[in-house]
Amino acid sequence: MIIPAGHRVLIKAEDVDEQTRGGLYLAPSTMERRKNERVIGTIVAIGKTAWLGFDKGEPWAEAGDKILYARYGGCTVKDPETQEEFIILNDEDVIAIVKEK
Numbered sequence: 001m002i003i004p005a006g007h008r009v010l011i012k013a014e015d016v017d018e019q020t021r022g023g024l025y026l027a028p029s030t031m032e033r034r035k036n037e038r039v040i041g042t043i044v045a046i047g048k049t050a051w052l053g054f055d056k057g058e059p060w061a062e063a064g065d066k067i068l069y070a071r072y073g074g075c076t077v078k079d080p081e082t083q084e085e086f087i088i089l090n091d092e093d094v095i096a097i098v099k100e101k
Contacts, residue, residue: 002079004047004088009061011041011069011087040098041087042066050091066098 004010043065051059061067073093077086 001081002045002077002086002088004045004050006047007049007052007091008047009043009050009089009091009094010045011067011074011089012044013041013085013087039068039071040066041069043094044086047091061094061097066100067094068096068098069093070095 002010043061043063045063046059046061051061069087069089070093074087074089077088078084079086
């Protein structure tokens with residue numbers, strides 16, 4: 001398991017669709033480009049000091065929240081146990097919480 005340190009946040013990015021709405025499958029090069037354009041994910045874990053320098057020191061997002069994050073923020077890592085890909089971001093790279101109606 002990956003545990004974010006300090007002011008960092010661990011994100012599981014949403015999967016990129018392999019097909020268009022019309023049913024066409026995308027080429028591998030297009031899929032890779034789309035992966036780099038992902039900006040919505042779910043918070044998996046939060047570092048102990050995330051958001052402490054902002055507002056009253058209380059986190060405004062928590063594990064399980066769907067968020068919008070900076071496109072080029074953070075770095076991609078693989079969990080050594082499960083081989084799942086995650087993104088580790090600085091807390092200020094979380095732009096918004098995405099709420100569904």
